[in-house]
Amino acid sequence: MTLQEIAQAVDGTLTFGGEIRVDEISTDTRKIRGGSLYLALKGERFDGHDFISKAIEAGARAVVSDRPVECSCPVIQVPDTRLALGTLAAYYRQKFSLLTVGVTGSVGKTSTKEMIAAVLAQGFCVHKTQGNFNNDIGLPMTLFGLEPQHTAAVIEMGMSALGEISYLSQLAKPDLAVITNVGVSHLENLGSRENILKAKLEILDGMSPNSKIVLNADNDMLQSVRDSLGERAVWFGIEQKDGFVFAEHIEEDGDKTRFDFVCGGERYPAMVPAVGIHNVYNALAGFTVGMFSGIAPEKIVAAVGEYQNSGLRQSVREYDGIKVIADCYNASPDSMQSALSVIRTISCSGKRYAVLGDMLELGECSGEMHYKVGKLAAKAGLSGLLCYGEEAKQIARGALEAGFDLAESCTSLQEAVNWLHRVLRPGDAVILKASRGMHLESVIESAFEKAGGQ
Template sequence: MNIMTAAEAAKAMGGTCSGEASFSEVCIDTRSITPGCLYIAIKGDRFDGHDFVAKAFEAGAAAAVCSRDVEADGTIIRVEDTRKALIDLAAYNRSKYQIPVVGLTGSVGKTTTKDMVAYVLGQRYRTLATEGNFNNEIGLPRMCLRLDDSIEAAVFEMGMSNFGEISRLTTTAKPTIGLITNIGVSHIEMLGSREGILKAKMEILDGMDKDAKLVLNGDDDMLRTVIAKNPWRVVSYGIEREDVDFRATDIKQGEDSISFTLSGRKKSWEIKIPVIGIHNVYNACAAFICGAIAGVPASDAIEGLANYVPDARRQKIEDRSGVKLISDCYNASPDSIRASLSVLCQVPCSGRKIAVLGDMFELGDYAETAHRQCGEAVAEKDVDMLFAVGKNAAYYIEGANGKVTSKYFEDKESLADALKNELREGDAVLFKASRGMKLEEVIDKVFSQQD
């Protein structure tokens, strides 16, 4: 952010200021205080930032935002609610800049699509993009506070687990372009149904001008209902349907890349991306369209997609001890598991295709059905073996119904031991589960002694 005075910040947050100071950065953690920053004392479930205000000043903070009295010497901005103050200050900072801002959400593919959008926008603009897990009601405001005169475009990822969260994020970020990748079953435990998930995702419109474009996956059955109701503001893309605004055809999958033709109403473009999986064609289509709306020439967008480098925390393909390893342990949902299974089947190998699947979380009453359906998906694919671990993973085995050699494990230790004995040179193995399963620990145990 550009330099701001404490008085200006207090006004933006609806607070009162005692003292004078200025700053160009905001911190909420005293472990990462930078000299001259504004420290906002956030109260969490297990901590209270007010207890560390004095420490923040000692570390060099120029001012602090508090909702109660504290024993500290320095400029204090007093507000009623420091979380709300963070959001209000972020919204104020965002309002200063008339730049293209892409706000995106969806059940699957948010982070990959966000990164692709950033690569496309980055061909023409100095672009700010959501980092790490800064996609929630604490993280997104902090990203908005990084906007300054040097930034020419931004792309903000918006995550959620319940109603109202996307609405609060979008009214802070004020996207000029909205994007919804798909409507799956992630967070169905809280939202009740796919209809509920759609309703929550559509809150993205709450922070958008009425003439701002909304980019939607036209192959998604739930999003089709939105397209029908808002044809004037929606730009659709897809692979299967012919009535979308942009359609990917002639898809050719290589060992480590995909090429396809993207056709609009009047023009077509040849695109190549350095990742595999049909799901990434959808992601690339969305990124290209967002770039076009933001004024990025098609040739630049194509170059940006060609230069895309996947996030190392997400799906990673590498050779380990003669085995083709597909590590995708960051998160999991039924849709993303199907996509990862497709990648497993596309990876060339001389041996067997092995799927190692752990539990998917936050599915509520749908958990049994979802795991069983994913087991059915394994049976439908060219997969030779299924290893399942976790509380609900036995339903993977039930879904596979004996059509694939399957083994169930109650714990990761026994799974790792079995894989050490089973994997052979030439095999390809996929590891996929929700983040809480920490399936990367199994990978470490299996391959650490073999490398």
């Protein structure tokens, strides 16, 4: 894009150089390449305007700023660079005619996004959100990654307050949307599950009135809008079997889960190379999107069978014969329950353990919800439970009061590492689960850094 085109798109004032073209947009001086447009963002703890000279030294061809800047390169001045980022991303998005799928939900956004992308790759050249770039900075940067060869995009949308998904959806303009579930994540900010539901449904704000939204029929809050959404909603489920597709004959098979998709009276045997019922829900969402996007069911089954978890989300590795399931990205009561289901059913020749850390952003309900997780953990067939963090002490209390006397608590990384070294033996399995802010991956690195993972 030329600087003049960009200035017009964001309603900014360009100092000079309207015909100069830029190759990419950058907000990070550490990642700037020659020919970039540097957009100076201001956050709570940083101000990108302080690094404009560094950006120019690194090869930035022009700058977007919210104040006058004296420099040798062109400057586009705007009232708010963060809003300009979104406005420019929306403008750039409109240059592409492609199938766009928006994904949100309290739990499972990223893994469902990965599943949908794998399914759509059977018939499209897919662009997808990398990692969890799902906020008002990450989503625009995802849109800037679109290239002419892309024929589909899977865009993840996160939020912590009302209005945020509405904004993101209006940038991305989804043709299809998926809400995985409505739980209690961000309850501290939103106050009630009803408000969380309202926030998730904002994904409709950027969609045409006739577009479809794919919903989990087994979620009580989503069921509450069945009548109001009418034929616009497409349902999948396991317990509820009256939707577009459901799954049955679900069986854990070692580190795999086998089940049947049932759709339109036809049955499609499938396998996902991961354990836990939540992965079946991810597959159902992927199946539904695939079918509505023209992918043959046999190809969808093949894609599901090749699915891989990403990043810190329930990856399974072995260290000196110990199976370690790392699920360190996020945590809520629902995902904790899923994690306990995984450790209860995963194949291992030895004992099963869990390290469960704090679930953040639960507000006044935090103590009660941690306590309930402890009661669930008491029934998970564990040989030991470590509760990591101040809030997690309530998990230990719940487990102990439910009659499970093998629960311990700690608040330091070294204590957690020492516990793992003390209890684990070859043949054992352990799952580590907590909110991202607890940095449980550091516990794994410290505990197993000397062992080569497989």
